[in-house]
Amino acid sequence: MNFYERQDAARRQSRRLIVLFALAVLGIVLAVDLVLLFAFGLVHRPVGEVIGPLVFVSLATLAVIGLASLARVAGLRSGGGAVARELGGVRVPEDTVDPQLRRLRNVVEEIAIASAVPVPEIYVLEQEAGINAFAAGWSPSDAAVAVTRGALERLNRDELQGVIAHEFSHIRNGDMRLNIRLMGVLFGILVLGLIGRKVLQHARLARGGRDSRGVAAVMLIALAITVIGYVGVFFGRLIKAGVSRQREYLADASAVQFTRQTQGIAGALKKIAGLPEGSKLVSADGEEVAHMLFGDGVGFSSLFATHPPLLKRIQALEPGFRPEEVAQLRRRWRDAPPAGLDEDRALGLTGREAPLPTPGAALDVVPTAVAAHVAAPVEGDYRRAGALLASIPEHLQAMARQSDTAMSLLFGLLFSRDAAIAQRQYGELMARHGGAVADAARAVAQDAARLHPMLRLPLAELAFPALRRQPRPVLEAFADSVHALAHADGRLSLFEYCLGQLLRSQVLEALDPARHWRPGRRKLTEAREAVARLLAVMAQVGHADPAQARRAYHVGLDRVLPHQHLPYAPPEAGVQALDQDWPLLDELQPLAKSLLVEALVAAISHDGQVTVEEAELLRTVCAVLHCPLPPLIEQG
Numbered sequence: 001m002n003f004y005e006r007q008d009a010a011r012r013q014s015r016r017l018i019v020l021f022a023l024a025v026l027g028i029v030l031a032v033d034l035v036l037l038f039a040f041g042l043v044h045r046p047v048g049e050v051i052g053p054l055v056f057v058s059l060a061t062l063a064v065i066g067l068a069s070l071a072r073v074a075g076l077r078s079g080g081g082a083v084a085r086e087l088g089g090v091r092v093p094e095d096t097v098d099p100q101l102r103r104l105r106n107v108v109e110e111i112a113i114a115s116a117v118p119v120p121e122i123y124v125l126e127q128e129a130g131i132n133a134f135a136a137g138w139s140p141s142d143a144a145v146a147v148t149r150g151a152l153e154r155l156n157r158d159e160l161q162g163v164i165a166h167e168f169s170h171i172r173n174g175d176m177r178l179n180i181r182l183m184g185v186l187f188g189i190l191v192l193g194l195i196g197r198k199v200l201q202h203a204r205l206a207r208g209g210r211d212s213r214g215v216a217a218v219m220l221i222a223l224a225i226t227v228i229g230y231v232g233v234f235f236g237r238l239i240k241a242g243v244s245r246q247r248e249y250l251a252d253a254s255a256v257q258f259t260r261q262t263q264g265i266a267g268a269l270k271k272i273a274g275l276p277e278g279s280k281l282v283s284a285d286g287e288e289v290a291h292m293l294f295g296d297g298v299g300f301s302s303l304f305a306t307h308p309p310l311l312k313r314i315q316a317l318e319p320g321f322r323p324e325e326v327a328q329l330r331r332r333w334r335d336a337p338p339a340g341l342d343e344d345r346a347l348g349l350t351g352r353e354a355p356l357p358t359p360g361a362a363l364d365v366v367p368t369a370v371a372a373h374v375a376a377p378v379e380g381d382y383r384r385a386g387a388l389l390a391s392i393p394e395h396l397q398a399m400a401r402q403s404d405t406a407m408s409l410l411f412g413l414l415f416s417r418d419a420a421i422a423q424r425q426y427g428e429l430m431a432r433h434g435g436a437v438a439d440a441a442r443a444v445a446q447d448a449a450r451l452h453p454m455l456r457l458p459l460a461e462l463a464f465p466a467l468r469r470q471p472r473p474v475l476e477a478f479a480d481s482v483h484a485l486a487h488a489d490g491r492l493s494l495f496e497y498c499l500g501q502l503l504r505s506q507v508l509e510a511l512d513p514a515r516h517w518r519p520g521r522r523k524l525t526e527a528r529e530a531v532a533r534l535l536a537v538m539a540q541v542g543h544a545d546p547a548q549a550r551r552a553y554h555v556g557l558d559r560v561l562p563h564q565h566l567p568y569a570p571p572e573a574g575v576q577a578l579d580q581d582w583p584l585l586d587e588l589q590p591l592a593k594s595l596l597v598e599a600l601v602a603a604i605s606h607d608g609q610v611t612v613e614e615a616e617l618l619r620t621v622c623a624v625l626h627c628p629l630p631p632l633i634e635q636g
Contacts, residue, residue, distance in 0.1 A: 020239050021185050025065055028192065028232045032061045035224040064195065069188030076180050079510060080137030080144030081121045083180075083292075088283055089123030089146045094401035094466065099341060100152040106389070107161050108145055113458050114385035115168050116619060116628035118506040119465050120145045124152065127283040131155065131272050134292040135167040137176045140628070142468070142510040145171075148281075154271050156343035161382075162264030163294055166252060170292075172628060179292050186236045186288075193229020196222045244291040244306035252313060266317040269295075273310045274329030275337060381630040388458045388631065396447060396459060399440075406466035407478055408437050410503075412444025413456055414485040414496060421489045428488065432481050453612050454631070457619075460499055461506065468510045479508060494541065494613050497575045498620040505624050520587035524561060524595065527588060530581035531596060532557065532566040534621070535603055537578060540570040542604040542614045556603030560595045575617075582624050593627050 036057050037050070076082050081091070092101050105122055112119040120135070120143040128148035137143035145167050147160075155163065170176060199222035252265055272279045272295050279295025290296070290306045307313070314321050389397070399405040411429055416422045422445065429438035448456065467475065482503060486496040524531060535556045543549035553568045571577035588596065600621065604614045615631075622629035 021236070024189070024232055024235050024239070025062070027235075028065070028189065028228055029058050029061045031228045031231075032192075032225060033057060035221060035228070039221050039224070061192070064192055065188040067188075068191035069184040072187040073180060073184035076136075076183070077138075079121075079142030080135065080176065081123070081142075083134075083136035083289065084121070084123035084125075084144045084146040087125060087146070087281075087289065088127055089125050089144075092122040092124060094403075095398070103157060103341070103344075104147060104152060104160065107157065107164050109462065110382060110385045110389055111161070111164050111168050112385075113388055113461065114381035114630055115172060116623065116630050117168065117171055118143070118510075119461060120171070121465055121468075122146075124149060125281070125283070128281055130277040130280045130282070131268065131275070131295065132279045132281060133163050133167055133294040134289060135170045135176060136179065136289075136292060137171070138180065139177065139509065140171050140626075141506050143171050143176060150275075150277055151268075153340060154275065154338050155268055155340045156338075156347065157340070158264035158347075159268040159271070160264075160340065162266075163268050166265060166294055176292075179289075182240055182291060183288055186233065186240065189229065189232040189236050191229075193226050193233060196224070196226030196229055200226060240291050241306050248307050248313070252317065262317040266314055266321075269310055269314045269317070270326075270329060271333075271338060273314070273326045274333050276330075384631055388455060391452060392455050392459050392462075393447065396444070397462060399444070400459060400462035401466060403466045403469055405440065406463035407433075408440035409444050409463050410460055410467075410482065410499070411437065411441035411485060413448050413460060413499065414482065415441065415445030415448070416489060417449060418489070425485050425488045428484050429481070432477075432484070454616070456495060457498060457502065457616055458631070461502065464503075464506050467503075467507045472511055475508065475511065479503065492574075492576060494575065494617055498616055501620050501624050505626075520589055520593075522584070522587045522592070523589060524592045527581075527584050528561060528564060528566065530584050531560060531599075532564075532569075533571060533581055534578060534585065534596075535560070535599060536568055536570040537575055538600050538614075538617070538621075539568070539603045539606075541575070541617060542610070543607055548607055552603045552606035555606050556599040559602050560599035586625055588625075593625055596625075597622060597627060597629075 033054050036053065040053075081089075084091075092105055096102060096105070101124070104124070108122050109119055117140040120137070120140075123144055123146035125132075125146055125148045129150040130148055131151045131154055133145065133147040133151055135143055135145050145164065147163070151160065151163060170179075200219060279293070281293075293306070295310075296305060296307045311321075311323060311326070396409065399409040411425075411433075415425055422442070426438050426442055429441055451459070467478070470478070482500060486492055486500060535553050539549040539553040539556065543552055549570070550568045557564065557566060585596070600618060601610075604610055604618060619629045619631065
């Protein structure tokens with residue numbers, strides 16, 4: 001199942017969940033109505049007398065559940081970091097010297113680049129000794145990844161990589177939005193039981209008064225509502241568990257596909273099985289987020305378990321693993337628990353590298369293979385991501401991670417190599433942000449001029465987490481400054497356009513993440529002109545010869561809209577003409593986007609060459625369409 005099929009499956013699963021929870025809520029409303037009928041002796045009354053109170057109570061019950069759910073979801077609207085902080089998470093500082101935290105940050109950044117999703121915020125649950133992790137957020141642009149202190153201390157690099165790759169599969173597959181909605185609906189159902197319990201407590205205190213019969217009636221009603229609320233939670237947890245268990249198998253398999261090794265994630269699962277702390281969360285409210293976690297954080301019975309049994313998960317990865325081996329691991333680690341960093345040193349585990357292509361070299365791509373590669377990174381992508389990070393100078397990486405220097409870094413990447421234009425950009429920054437920012441940007445520009453072309457956008461993406469922590473007014477002013485610098489020479493280069501679009505899709509969207517990253521419903525025929533314009537721009541960018549560009553356009557068009565006969569008409573505004581089309585193209589159905597990506601690759605590779613610039617534009621288009629494409633750096 002590829003990315004587009006998973007998105008379709010996720011949409012179907014969301015519909016099923018809506019139906020199941022709607023049935024659960026309907027059952028609760030009917031049960032409350034029955035309590036009303038019997039408690040007030042309305043069973044034998046005429047229907048006309050009963051209908052009014054029943055409608056009122058039904059609406060009141062729905063309002064309680066709905067408002068509580070909305071309030072819970074609204075509390076999490078600021079993104080995955082809010083969930084992590086609620087559970088006691090501490091954000092990993094950018095300038096940390098702690099070797100465990102540095103290793104965690106490096107692994108997360110490498111996997112983010114390899115997966116072509118925004119680098120998430122990184123948190124550690126410092127009080128948790130068990131081995132666990134989760135990803136939370138509305139969309140990849142506002143995601144957060146959190147790991148427990150136990151995971152940091154006990155897992156080696158390969159195991160940590162497997163766990164993080166597992167969590168990134170949840171980010172890519174759109175599971176996080178569903179997880180937050182599950183939290184909201186379950187909380188709404190639970191509130192009904194909590195209200196009943198609260199009324200019951202107050203009624204007990206008032207039981208000694210004169211109106212003891214009235215108090216007794218209130219107590220019975222409150223008890224009934226409490227029972228109904230908790231029965232609703234019972235069925236809600238059953239639904240949650242059923243959905244979550246299957247997703248965990250898929251995420252494990254996705255992590256193995258990505259890392260191309262089972263030892264990492266299987267090793268992490270074995271340590272959970274063999275250590276006394278397991279994966280339990282002690283300080284945090286593990287039950288509410290149980291469906292988000294890498295391992296079982298609560299210890300429910302199999303009926304409510306949000307995760308498959310540990311042994312089954314291990315055997316799915318290593319079929320020869322025997323149950324008695326768990327007992328052996330427990331004996332081995334009873335007195336000497338594993339230390340992840342020590343294992344790294346003993347095994348020689350470090351970041352993996354692969355060579356970058358020479359600037360200007362042609363890249364080897366196949367249209368169908370590239371489309372299938374969307375949101376499906378493999379082990380080679382991880383190695384190449386390591387190469388990209390290792391090739392970026394340390395001081396530029398440090399600037400990207402710091403909130404007070406990330407903006408200067410991005411401004412510097414936009415400085416022109418033409419001295420007159422660069423001086424104009426410097427003056428623009430002086431007027432908008434002051435001398436310190438302008439000087440820092442000019443210094444970055446000198447370093448950026450020596451960077452490999454393929455390193456500039458990944459370096460910019462490293463700065464996006466720091467930008468996402470800025471207040472909305474600061475971000476909006478920053479975006480205005482980026483626009484001014486990019487247009488300082490009266491035209492827009494491919495790099496400038498790509499950077500601006502990535503800034504919008506990976507940073508500015510995080511200001512209102514719930515509105516974005518939704519699977520679309522439109523068919524390709526509903527976006528014919530927009531598809532044709534995008535293909536024309538891609539063909540024009542990739543081919544200097546107009547005749548070649550025309551042929552490339554028609555090759556792409558035949559893949560995505562055969563027999564449509566739309567003429568080749570490249571817009572005078574070039575890539576900027578696409579701004580009007582992004583909302584419509586982003587609403588395409590997942591499988592339609594797959595065909596579109598195939599067509600784009602066919603168009604740019606028609607002449608047998610795909611340059612680094614074309615590959616980066618393709619990745620940017622995929623990012624804007626929320627189809628994350630790993631870096632294409634295989635040299636042809």
